[in-house]
Amino acid sequence: MSDTVIRVENLGKKYIIGHQKQQPYKTLRSAIAEGVYSLKGKLFKPFGKSIANPHQEEFWALKDVSFEIKRGDRVGIIGRNGAGKSTLLKILSRITEPTTGQIYINGRVASLLEVGTGFHGELTGRENIFLNGAILGMNKVEIRKNFDEIVAFAEVEKFLDTPVKFYSSGMYVRLAFAVAAHLEPEILIVDEVLAVGDAQFQKKCLGKMGDVAREGRTVLFVSHNMTTVESLCSRGIVLESGNLYKDSTASEAVKVYLEKSYELGQQLALIHRKDRTGNGRVRAASFRILNELKLEEKTLQSGKDYYFEIGYVNYIRTKISDVVVSLDFFDEKGNRVLLLRTNFTNHNLEINAEQGHILCGVKNLPLASGLYRFSIYITHGDKETFDWIEDAASAIVDGGDFFGTGSPGIPTHCKILVKADWYAT
Ligand SMILES: Nc1ncnc2c1ncn2[C@@H]1O[C@H](COP(=O)(O)OP(=O)(O)OP(=O)(O)O)[C@@H](O)[C@H]1O
Ligand SMILES: [Mg+2]
Incomplete structure (x- = not known):
C-alpha cells in the first residue's frame, strides 16, 4: 500500500489573456490589499494593462510541474507573486482543470482558497456549514x-442564522x-487567507493547522511569510514563473527562495518588473538608497540618516495630488518589521x-x-x-552605532532598535 496522497505529473495550466473588456485577473493578495483601500474595490475601472494589450495571448501559469505528497506531509508552497501557487491549489x-498533465488524489480534500470559494452568499452560516460538510462527503451526524x-x-x-453575504470579510474567513x-478532511489546502484575520485569529488558525498535521492529515499551505512556513511545514515547494524550482525540506526551500528573490531584486530595474499589481497609471521605475550627501549606498549602517528614493513614471500625464506612497520593510524571513507611509504623517x-x-x-535608521x-x-x-511591487529591492544593514555605545543590539533576536531610558526607583 502506498502512502502517497497526491501525485502530480507534468501539470500545466494555460490561460488566454488580453481580452480588452475583461477585468485583469487579481491575485488574492492584491484583492485583499485593494479591499483595505476601498471596500467597494470592484468599482474602479482597471486601466492601463488591458488597454495597452488588446490582443489575445497564451500564458502558461504552470508548466510541467511534477511532485508527490505523502500522507502527513506539511507542505509549504512558496514563490513570488504570480508564480502559480494559487493556480496549483485551485487545480488540486x-x-x-489543468491544461496538461494529471493529478491523482487519494483522500478527502478541504480547501480554503480565496475569500468566498465554497460558500453560498444567500445561505446562512449554519446552512453553509452543512452544505460544505455534505460536499466533503459527510453525513448530518458527522457534521453535527x-x-x-x-x-x-x-x-x-x-x-449563525444570518446569510453569509452580510458577514464582514473577517467573519467570512473565520x-x-x-x-x-x-x-x-484528509487533505487540507490553505491559500494564505490568514492574511485577512487579526493576529489572534491567525495564531489560532496556525495552531489548528498544526493539530491537523499532527493527526497525520496532510496540509498544503501557501504563504509569503517564511517564518510561518518554516515553523508549520516539513516540506517546501518553490514555484518560479510556473515551474517547480525546488522541492525539499521547508527550511531548504525557504533558503533557496530567499536567495533567489534577493538576486532578482538586485538585477531588474523596477520599471521592467512584471510581478506587480495595481492599475499601472503610475509606476515605480527605480529604487535607490542615498546617504545624507545624496550619494547612493549599497550597505547601510544602523543609526545613520538615509533617503529612500523611488523614481516614478506618471502615465496619466497630468499632476496628481493625494498620492500615498508606502515603503514596507521585511526582514530576511519575510516578517514585516517597519512600515513607512506618507499618510501616517x-x-x-x-x-x-x-x-x-x-x-x-x-533619520537614525532603527534597523539592526x-x-x-x-x-x-x-x-x-x-x-x-x-x-504594488513586492520584493522591489533589498539592502543589507551591516554595523553602525545606533545606540552610541557600540552595542549592535541582538540582530538575531530583534530587528528594531529603540533608545530607551531606564530608571530604578
Ligand atoms: N483566470 C486567470 N486568467 C488569466 N490569468 C490568470 C488567471 N489566474 C491566474 N492567472 C495568471 O497566472 C499567473 C499565476 O497566478 P497565481 O494566482 O497562481 O499566482 P500566485 O503565485 O498565487 O500569486 P500571489 O502570490 O500574488 O497570490 C499570474 O500571472 C496570473 O496573472
Ligand atoms: Mg495566490
Whole structure:
C-alpha cells in the first residue's frame, strides 16, 4: 500500500489573456490589499494593462510541474507573486482543470482558497456549514458532531442564522477556515487567507493547522511569510514563473527562495518588473538608497540618516495630488518589521505630470544588522492602487552605532532598535 496522497505529473495550466473588456485577473493578495483601500474595490475601472494589450495571448501559469505528497506531509508552497501557487491549489482542489498533465488524489480534500470559494452568499452560516460538510462527503451526524466546535472556533454564534453575504470579510474567513479545518478532511489546502484575520485569529488558525498535521492529515499551505512556513511545514515547494524550482525540506526551500528573490531584486530595474499589481497609471521605475550627501549606498549602517528614493513614471500625464506612497520593510524571513507611509504623517504627495522621484528621509535608521527587502505600494488616496511591487529591492544593514555605545543590539533576536531610558526607583 502506498502512502502517497497526491501525485502530480507534468501539470500545466494555460490561460488566454488580453481580452480588452475583461477585468485583469487579481491575485488574492492584491484583492485583499485593494479591499483595505476601498471596500467597494470592484468599482474602479482597471486601466492601463488591458488597454495597452488588446490582443489575445497564451500564458502558461504552470508548466510541467511534477511532485508527490505523502500522507502527513506539511507542505509549504512558496514563490513570488504570480508564480502559480494559487493556480496549483485551485487545480488540486478541482476548482479549475489543468491544461496538461494529471493529478491523482487519494483522500478527502478541504480547501480554503480565496475569500468566498465554497460558500453560498444567500445561505446562512449554519446552512453553509452543512452544505460544505455534505460536499466533503459527510453525513448530518458527522457534521453535527463538529458543528459546535466550528461555531466556537469561528466566533460567529450570533450570526449563525444570518446569510453569509452580510458577514464582514473577517467573519467570512473565520467561518470558512473553521469549516475547512474541522470537517476532518484528509487533505487540507490553505491559500494564505490568514492574511485577512487579526493576529489572534491567525495564531489560532496556525495552531489548528498544526493539530491537523499532527493527526497525520496532510496540509498544503501557501504563504509569503517564511517564518510561518518554516515553523508549520516539513516540506517546501518553490514555484518560479510556473515551474517547480525546488522541492525539499521547508527550511531548504525557504533558503533557496530567499536567495533567489534577493538576486532578482538586485538585477531588474523596477520599471521592467512584471510581478506587480495595481492599475499601472503610475509606476515605480527605480529604487535607490542615498546617504545624507545624496550619494547612493549599497550597505547601510544602523543609526545613520538615509533617503529612500523611488523614481516614478506618471502615465496619466497630468499632476496628481493625494498620492500615498508606502515603503514596507521585511526582514530576511519575510516578517514585516517597519512600515513607512506618507499618510501616517500627513505627507501625501503631489507628483509631476511625467516622471520624477519620491524621497523618503529617515533619520537614525532603527534597523539592526541583517538583510531587508522592500515592497513599494503607491495609491491614489484610497481611490485606486497604482502600483504594488513586492520584493522591489533589498539592502543589507551591516554595523553602525545606533545606540552610541557600540552595542549592535541582538540582530538575531530583534530587528528594531529603540533608545530607551531606564530608571530604578
Ligand atoms: N483566470 C486567470 N486568467 C488569466 N490569468 C490568470 C488567471 N489566474 C491566474 N492567472 C495568471 O497566472 C499567473 C499565476 O497566478 P497565481 O494566482 O497562481 O499566482 P500566485 O503565485 O498565487 O500569486 P500571489 O502570490 O500574488 O497570490 C499570474 O500571472 C496570473 O496573472
Ligand atoms: Mg495566490
